[in-house]
Amino acid sequence: MVRPRGRERAETVRHDVSLLTEQDIYFFKEGTHTKLYRKLGAHLISVEGVKGAYFALWVPNAERVSVIGDFNQWNSETHVLKQRPDSSGIWEGFIPGVSPGTRYKYRIVSRYRNYQIDKGDPFAFFWEAPPQTASRVWNLDYQWGDGEWMATRHQANSLDSPVAIYEVHLGSWQRVPEEDNRSLTYREMAEKLAEYVKSMGFTHVEFLPVTEHPFYGSWGYQTTGYFAPTARYGTPQDFMYLVDHLHQNGIGVILDWVPSHFPNDAHGLTYFDGTYLFEHADPKKGFHREWSSYIFNYDRHEVRAFLMSSALFWLEQYHIDGIRVDAVSSILYLDYGRQEGEWIPNEYGGKENLAAIRFLRELNEAAYGSYPDVQTIAEESTAWPMVSRPSYVGGLGFGMKWNMGWMHDTLDYFSKNSIFRKYHHDQLIFSIWYAFSENFVLALSHDEVVYGKGSLLGKMSGDEWQKFANLRVLFGYMYGHPGKKLLFMGGEFAQGREWNHDQSLDWHLLQNPPHQGVQRWINDLNHLYRAEPALYEQDFVTAGFEWIDCHAWEESIISFIRKDKNGRDMVLVVCNFTPVLRTNYRIGVPRGGYWREALNSDSEVYGGAGHGNFGGLEAVPFPAHGRVNSLMLTVPPLSVSFFKNGQLV
Secondary structure, rough: OOOHHHHHOOOOEEEEOOOOOHHHHHHHHOOOOOOHHHOOOEEEEEEEEEEEEEEEEEEEOOOEEEEEEEOOOOOOOOOOOEEEEOOOOOEEEEEEOOOOEEEEEEEEEEEEOOEEEEEEEOOOOOEOOOOOOOOEOOOOOOOOOOHHHHHHHHHHHHHOOOEEEEEOOOOOEEEEEEHOEEEEEEEHHHHHHHHHHHHOOOOEEOOOOOOEOOOOOHHOOOOEEEEEOOOOOOOHHHHHHHHHHHHHOEEEEEEEOOOOOOOOOOOOOOOOOOOOOOOOOOHHHHHOOOOOEEEOOOOOOOOHHHHHHHHHHHHHHHOOOEEEEOHHHHEEEOOOOOOOOOOOOOOOOOOOOOOHHHHHHHHHHHHHHHHHOOOEHHHOOOOOOOOOHHHHHHHHHHHHHEEEHHHHHHHHHHHHHHHHHHHHHHHHOOOHHHOOOOEEEEOOOOHHHHOHHHHHHHHHHOOOHHHHHHHHHHHHHHHHOOEEEEEOOOHHHHOOOOOOOOOOHHHHHHHHHHHHHHHHHHHHHHHHHHHHHOOOOOOOHHHEEEEEEEEEEOOOOEEEEEEEOOOOOOEEEEEEEEOOEEEEEEEEOOOOOEEEEEEEEEOHHHOOOOOOOOOOEEEEEEEEEOOEEEEEEEEEOOOEEEEEEHHHO
């Protein structure tokens, strides 16, 4: 009997090879496996001296699965995988001769409705550069040089460390205009970005999602490759070099990560095996109409394991120092972005997504359990309690949370004419009432400079001089306020136009003194912030903050003290939110001695008018604001001034 040629060639796949153990299957089905990238996907190995690739794919509703690619002319008859005899739904096989760089997909034939489709590998380490959509067989070999950083990074990432984050979109930070306006590669970015961030005094960079994404205009927030840096700028090793080089320059790396939803591209996760495998079948739970994307099914154990493995993959394989989890509110709430009747309540009739809560807690427990010296950060915009509190006390377990309330209130305040700000004084000081309820990051992010919102500079009220002065006040107020700091690229030199992902930042603006002044102000703020423990050590406890005067609403002036842990050093912050110069302005202070004027945003070097206090003042025993000592200050117009007092306890 002559067997069909396709059947004969299919036997070139060895089905007696597996990287999966019974324990792997158990944890996978339980939803607690956090290292699936070591087991599923494509792995270059040798079997009995024969080099090739082992493939494993979770497709429980498949009738047939083939690997198609460069090595078999994309013929689905030649290399057919075999379903494991357990109930895992995993198909696997070893294909000899497959080499690094090989392009491949999976031809999946479903059990249902004769559905078949070619899919990329959910666990691929590398993909073709978009708009091409094939996965690539790849290894992650790399010789790291950041051993010193990794051994000591707990000092840079702890909650009582200075954290000033520079948020970056890789494709538009700088471009090469003489080469068709192309983006920088990962390796080009490494040299330029490290030098710039280090000189500016930022402690960390945060990259908008680097995970592979088909639509560049999504900025990475619609992901198809949860285990691969985008091929637009180079290989996985090139991205490792970028991280490595930043680490060697003392700069931490945070990644945006999107476990909330994924796009509907045919080669991606949607309707993966002819069923709604990664997403919910019911669109009331499984589809974001606002984003035209699909919502992960956190009820499915294997999906939770997939997502947790993705997060820990970046921490392990790429030495990432933090994960910023996008759109946490959309994960937590079943009614997010939906009207009445468009969502399905949980088993208790509530709007909370119970499976998602479990997922987030397990994610944070796994991340901190394996890497206690990293941080997970939630972008969560509601009043959900205890986002940054441990799961064992009922929290979600994140290390920090973006302070969206501070951002909205503060930007709205700065958009108002200074004449009317006294009527909105409560909007300015309200954030302190809840500042210590979470471990907050004060974020002026990319979200505030897109979709017609204009630039930060454009949001400021007043004439041109006042706009720049207001922007300096905004930044100074942020650095004085409790909480870690984040600033999107371009803001540090007062880019005037809204961010455009297809263009480089407007670096040419630095030829103009007002923009130079803002950049120097950010530079000096970062260096003061890092040098003064009073400005960061007690960001998240009330002992680190003390109002001097929050009631001067008529003058739109606030003053407060920041303290270090041992009580030795104090920093006084005085903010004037009007263009009125105040002379002989008395401020009570907690103790006597000399108060050095460490920074003043009205200095001429920043573009200010040059009013100040001649480097500092001696406190006098004259009561004010309930304190026995006080300073008689000159408070410059539209300014923030920092005064340092150091004294042994």
